[in-house]
Amino acid sequence: MTGTALLVLLSLGTVGGAHLLSKARWTWRAPRLGIALWQALGLSWGVATIGALLGAALLPYRKGVAGGVPGMLADQAGRLDTVHLVALLAAVSLTVVLLAMLMYAVFRVVRARRRHRAxxxxxxxxxxxxxxxxxxxxxxxxxxxxxxxxxxxxxxxxxxxxxxxxxxxxxxxxxxxxxxxxxxxxxxxxxxxxxxxxxxxxxxxxxxxxxxxxxxxxxxxxxxxxxxxxxxxxxxxxxxxxxxxxxxxxxxxxxxxxxxxxxxxxxxxxxPQPVRRSVRAVVMAAVPLLAGLPLLLYAIPH
Structure with a gap:
């Protein structure tokens, strides 16, 4: 439950972070840092949200996300009731939709560019x-x-x-x-x-x-x-x-x-106004932390 709860908090926190970052003006002083932070926030939201849904679905196995998936596959989801199956379906659906829409966006852009080049x-x-x-x-x-x-x-x-x-x-x-x-x-x-x-x-x-x-x-x-x-x-x-x-x-x-x-x-x-060194240091530390933290929470057992 601990890992799942932290994943929920992280998912909600990245939404709040995106709201604040969309209004931030310090990013204009260091746009590359701002872009890296946006990418880390987006990746963290996606992985954390999917992980929170998976964690909720796998609660009966009491092993967290990383330990619960092998157990679920081993007994063919025999411990999951209707509520947990819905959570599992939501996690799989969100993953498929996000990946499918990304591939569709790539397809549209490539097709538009090919036509424009011609x-x-x-x-x-x-x-x-x-x-x-x-x-x-x-x-x-x-x-x-x-x-x-x-x-x-x-x-x-x-x-x-x-x-x-x-x-x-x-x-x-x-x-x-x-x-x-x-x-x-x-x-x-x-x-x-x-x-x-x-x-x-x-x-x-x-x-x-x-x-x-x-x-x-x-x-x-x-x-x-x-x-x-x-x-x-x-x-x-x-x-x-x-x-x-x-x-x-x-x-x-x-x-x-x-x-x-x-x-x-x-x-x-x-x-031009350079960003403060303290802000740069905090952001440079936050980017890898945000990107990697959801995966670490996957490993936390129940």
Whole structure:
């Protein structure tokens, strides 16, 4: 019972932690730390919730989760009554749904990218003003990355070439290449699939929004290693004024028409504020603890 109770508390605690983290602003100072903490919270919630359901189902075996599963398999769940069978079914169902939706999200993204790559092969062109990128003859402002396993494509529109000067364009391209190098698309996939599982829960939507903003900030930080931050800041402001549309499905765009995140990104580019060492140390210790704690609780006997 002890391990199961702790797993329940951990599951509820990660939900509370996600609520607090979705409102936190210190993560803007260290977006990579924030992303790692979000990933640890999400993993801990999933493993703890499934473990809590399994622990409740296996209470008659009095050996916890890790010890109860072999016993249940050995006697073909002979000790489980209706209530415990329902808990077992809930644990199995949640596991299957989470994995299935993750695989479905991967399938949708891969299919969307394959279609978009085929379209780009037909309508895009190269341009000396943006070497190493694909250019679309469209008057609107657009710049995005199409991630890939073997190769990623950075795409800009003719409208972007007209909108930005050479330095601003170089900063935008550095931002998009940062998305490709750090595979931010893989960071988003679990949170995207979680929103598909729980579309009506606002907290899940806020979590995804928070992670999306953090990966944009992480790409900003990598871009300013190679370009002056003012170049990317002015490019973001120009994009915001041009009111760009959403990036195509399966891609990562430099900016959207939402002014608030853009202004936050511009401010942190022009006035960076490093996170305190104490906060960094606590988060770096919390990430592996959150990720590994549910598995340790699986081993606690009744």
């Amino acid at each position: 379209l780009l092969a037909l309508v895009s062109r190269s341009d000396s003003a943006a070497p190493g990128t694909l250019v679309l003859d469209h008057p609107g402002a657009a710049a995005y990355c199409v991630p890939g396993v073997r190769s990623s494509k950075v795409v800009v529109s003719a409208g972007t070439l007209a909108l930005l000067d050479a330095d601003e364009l170089a900063a935008v391209l550095a931002h998009e290449r940062a998305h490709a190098r750090e595979r931010h698309d893989l960071v988003l996939l679990p949170f995207t699939s979680l929103r598909q599982v729980f579309p009506q829960i606002r907290l899940v939507g806020r979590c995804l929004d928070a992670v999306e903003l953090l990966i944009e900030m992480a790409a900003d930080d990598r871009a300013r290693r190679h370009r002056p931050p003012r170049e990317l800041a002015t490019a973001l402001l120009r994009f915001a004024a041009a009111r760009p549309g959403p990036a195509p499905s399966g891609t990562l765009g430099v900016a959207t028409a939402d002014d608030i995140p853009v202004m936050v990104r511009v401010q942190r580019l022009l006035e």
